[in-house]
Amino acid sequence: MPTCAICGIPTEHKCTNCNQTFYCGKVHQKQHWLTHKVDCRPFKVEHSDQLGRYLVATRSIKPFEIILKEAPLLCTPSQVTSPVCLGCLNGIEPSDYIDCENCGWPLCGIECKGKPEHEAECEFTVKRGSKVSVKEFTNPHPLYQCMGTVRCLLLAKKDPEKWKVFSELESLEKLRRGSMQWKADLESIGKFIPRFFKTTDFSEDLIMKTVGILQINGHEVPVTDPPHVAIFKNASFLEHSCHPNLAKSFTKDGHLILWAPKAIKRNTHLSICYSDAVWGTQERQQHLMHTKIFKCECERCLDVTEFGTNYDGFKCTTPDCIGVILPSSLKEWNSKWRCSTCGNHVDISFIKDILEKAGKDLNPMTRTADNCIKYIQNYQKWLTNRHFYICQAKIQLVQLIGTDPKELMTVPEDKLNLKLEYCKELLDLYEKLAPCEIRMLGTFCFELHSAIAEHTRRVALKTSLSPKNMLEESLLYVDKCINYLQHECDIFVEGHILKQAKINRDALRMVLVM
Numbered sequence: 001m002p003t004c005a006i007c008g009i010p011t012e013h014k015c016t017n018c019n020q021t022f023y024c025g026k027v028h029q030k031q032h033w034l035t036h037k038v039d040c041r042p043f044k045v046e047h048s049d050q051l052g053r054y055l056v057a058t059r060s061i062k063p064f065e066i067i068l069k070e071a072p073l074l075c076t077p078s079q080v081t082s083p084v085c086l087g088c089l090n091g092i093e094p095s096d097y098i099d100c101e102n103c104g105w106p107l108c109g110i111e112c113k114g115k116p117e118h119e120a121e122c123e124f125t126v127k128r129g130s131k132v133s134v135k136e137f138t139n140p141h142p143l144y145q146c147m148g149t150v151r152c153l154l155l156a157k158k159d160p161e162k163w164k165v166f167s168e169l170e171s172l173e174k175l176r177r178g179s180m181q182w183k184a185d186l187e188s189i190g191k192f193i194p195r196f197f198k199t200t201d202f203s204e205d206l207i208m209k210t211v212g213i214l215q216i217n218g219h220e221v222p223v224t225d226p227p228h229v230a231i232f233k234n235a236s237f238l239e240h241s242c243h244p245n246l247a248k249s250f251t252k253d254g255h256l257i258l259w260a261p262k263a264i265k266r267n268t269h270l271s272i273c274y275s276d277a278v279w280g281t282q283e284r285q286q287h288l289m290h291t292k293i294f295k296c297e298c299e300r301c302l303d304v305t306e307f308g309t310n311y312d313g314f315k316c317t318t319p320d321c322i323g324v325i326l327p328s329s330l331k332e333w334n335s336k337w338r339c340s341t342c343g344n345h346v347d348i349s350f351i352k353d354i355l356e357k358a359g360k361d362l363n364p365m366t367r368t369a370d371n372c373i374k375y376i377q378n379y380q381k382w383l384t385n386r387h388f389y390i391c392q393a394k395i396q397l398v399q400l401i402g403t404d405p406k407e408l409m410t411v412p413e414d415k416l417n418l419k420l421e422y423c424k425e426l427l428d429l430y431e432k433l434a435p436c437e438i439r440m441l442g443t444f445c446f447e448l449h450s451a452i453a454e455h456t457r458r459v460a461l462k463t464s465l466s467p468k469n470m471l472e473e474s475l476l477y478v479d480k481c482i483n484y485l486q487h488e489c490d491i492f493v494e495g496h497i498l499k500q501a502k503i504n505r506d507a508l509r510m511v512l513v514m
């Protein structure tokens, strides 16, 4: 039987927030709160052979509930980056920076000189006997490839408690060893650190394990320009799913907020998406294998129709057949594709050729509404209406039509209708496929709400009526936008959208009560 955290008496009463700590009564629960509040979270860490450690909900979680707010264990420059200030991790402005007078690393200004973040590596660089010299600021700089790892290694002396937490995270060293990436890292980091810093403090094995921990657990944090990488203790145990149940937001100072856009049942695995949920299955699978060394077998990847959306599907080439061509299973992605309606088999080289051309045509395309429309018309000959390449063009299109309220007022009727149609279609699709892509969903809701409001204005001008149901629909989407973007701070575009959405919501509410 569980026992009270204070007096050890057997008891069945537990903290209802985490469901994990037991108390004999209210008095001891209150007494324990200052200690307990640090760990009082609605999840626990579990382990399986397939996933390693993972998090499970210890109680049901309500929609929009924050399950974790966490400060980073440490922040580092990205492995591939142009020079950044080692004080604040923002990019170095070539016309406005200083060299650290002790070690020579460029800093963005005097205010970053004394920052504690730079202290350990400053001392470490001084010990090599000569200052570093960085003079090229526009391209990825080879010296910075090792700086994330150096920063982690120096934690051992600087903050042994944090180092202990860090060094117990997954490195997947055995799986990574020998791969192309591992060999490249060995040269640019494992062998480079002892040579460049003239040190024998760290063995090659320890350096390569540290590289692995950083790559497997690092989160890209977009609060600096360019984004930096941070390690978060608890969030490091989250498993991946291409159809996750948690959304990630960041505060201005780089703290992580994990929250649930939809309700989550007790005992459910908690997950985030390590990849880009807008990509097709093969791109996601390759990215996860390359960066995190595992084959994803989430419910979205195992269902080739991706919840009936046919997000990777081709139109059947048999005359009069309206079926969709897809691989028969995840295993057959590179071999057998056939129509689920007429059974027609299609050569894999045909699929690969079209996909290669569609990708090549989309990426360098000049971003205009007309180019997007032409792209969609052309590739809809082969790809389904909800194919990921078609949807990527539609995402660009809805943002290009009427980018601000003034421009929206002059958009031709056909383009406004297209914006309305595609916003609804994309919102419906991605709410099914990627329900935690909250920045994208919030943006669609905002675009949709403004397109509906503009459509209503035009109807009102023509008929001198202000249709209440249309305004209510606009309000519905602006409310949804606010829900999706509620944790976005104002250093991000989405934070600005949130601010505007709140103003528009209040205005719409006023109009509706008049």
Ligand SMILES: C[S@@+](CC[C@H](N)C(=O)[O-])C[C@H]1O[C@@H](n2cnc3c(N)ncnc32)[C@H](O)[C@@H]1O
Pocket: 050, 051, 052, 053, 054, 169, 170, 172, 216, 217, 236, 237, 238, 239, 240, 241, 292, 293, 294, 295, 296, 297, 298
């Ligand atoms: C950030 S760590 C997650 C915590 C890790 N399981 C541990 O024990 O520390 C990422 C690693 O966990 C494993 N992992 C996460 N999600 C997975 C999934 N859906 N399927 C298989 N392995 C997964 C992979 O090895 C991946 O590289």
